Amino acid sequence: MSVLVVGTVAIDSVETPFGVGENILGGSATYFATSASFFTDVNLVGVIGEDFPAEHIEFLKSRNIDLRGLVQESGKTFHWKGKYGFDLNEAQTLDTQLNVLQTFSPKIPAEYANAEYLILANIDPSLQLEVLAQVKKPRVVACDTMNFWISSKPEVLKEVIAKVDFFIINEGEARQLTGEVNLIKASRAILNMGAKNLIIKRGEYGVLLFTNGSIFAAPAYPLESVFDPTGAGDTFAGGFMGYLASTGNLSEESIRQAIVYGSVMASFNVEDFSLDRLRTLKYSEIEERYREFKRMTHFEQI
């Protein structure tokens, strides 16, 4: 099955201790869609401005991403400027120019209204609700957010959380959202908000999945060179949903495999700026790294 992604498409300027990327392709939907496109067909809904480079459109098309839902408005594309220190775990936002995003109201094309796999990438939770109202009967909805919406629109965000199958959040945000320092308590509080399953991202420490009363812990792939962590979480989620949609299997075993595929995709993405690593990535490399995850975590039963 195909995946429908709604979120931001951006032009980023990123500085890390290893270099600078000026006016590079970014945005939550962009990372999600590109990552998911390694596993299944992807439809993207978002907005760009008149300045959006044609080469980025060409790249997304080259990944077979359906762009009928990507509207171009007069004005400039959403621009994010950020910087990472040596620990690479948290970005410092230097500048945010919403531009065409300011008046964005996602319209789901009629052809997408029956989407079964829906990703609500990081975007205003009011817009996420608008999307949910337009997609008729999604089988699986995954949703991401960020600290900004947790502090500015917590009530709307909770409405969204109550409607999703997989709520995806990083550990600092989980603590912020619930006021609980302990992650087990925080996870219970979020599940009590109505999310069916919860994925907590812990950056270089991997991911925790809370589902059906059980916990799955997946490590991150230990990398010697992390160049740019931008989009790692979105790339994770794209691989996760892309794999789930490709199999149509929603068993816990399949969900765990999807978590590992997501982790594999994120581990590649941080190896270079923007989505550059995904431009050259081959499916055989994804499979090889999946097997490395298995070798890295395997131990014998007693």
Next chain:
Amino acid sequence: MSVLVVGTVAIDSVETPFGVGENILGGSATYFATSASFFTDVNLVGVIGEDFPAEHIEFLKSRNIDLRGLVQESGKTFHWKGKYGFDLNEAQTLDTQLNVLQTFSPKIPAEYANAEYLILANIDPSLQLEVLAQVKKPRVVACDTMNFWISSKPEVLKEVIAKVDFFIINEGEARQLTGEVNLIKASRAILNMGAKNLIIKRGEYGVLLFTNGSIFAAPAYPLESVFDPTGAGDTFAGGFMGYLASTGNLSEESIRQAIVYGSVMASFNVEDFSLDRLRTLKYSEIEERYREFKRMTHFEQI
């Protein structure tokens, strides 16, 4: 085979957000020995003062720990006082009274000189070298340390590292020791110092094992209530070496199982102050939690 542990025996005063423990049993060798005693026979070498409560001796004896190497000197027992904030990841040392530890020079009893499994718990690396000189032909040596020795005696510590089979260190200390922020680079630098294998502890995020060019990543057990993290690392290492010594099997598969047993022991220990949780712990609980670790990390091969 039995395990020989050399390290500190202490009286601690610990404050966490969940309570206060005054004059409770502590010390690196105490945690190591007690944890290892669930798997195999343990011989302990250390020093206590005249004030050391008889009940603690009784407890160690109740764990079948051989105390012929525990000497009592005139003066007071080593005392550590520390405090944890809500994140529980790092202790703030409020007071350290070395007392009898100040003049401690470990004498390995003749009966222990042929020990095959040796743990150099956290203690002055000069003393760790003295111990290595006295133990004739250990089959496996594991060694722990702390930030204080990395900054005050780095060269002596590196002499120790060159002689051990398993160097055990937490991630902040690994970065401090090597000057490398990236853990893969830090691990390579430590292996280049001569340690045969390296275990990097990451607190609530688990453990990384670097051995034979491969990496094993074990998560920590997600706990809802962590009361007192004191001794978690020592308890981990005690379970690790205790299990290895109990099997005598040094295959990578066995080493990985030992890592999980160590993680299981640490997860129990933090559930209460001092070693109190280990006082009531049953081997069947250890096995059950090992199986929970397996369930928590398992995913299907592709």
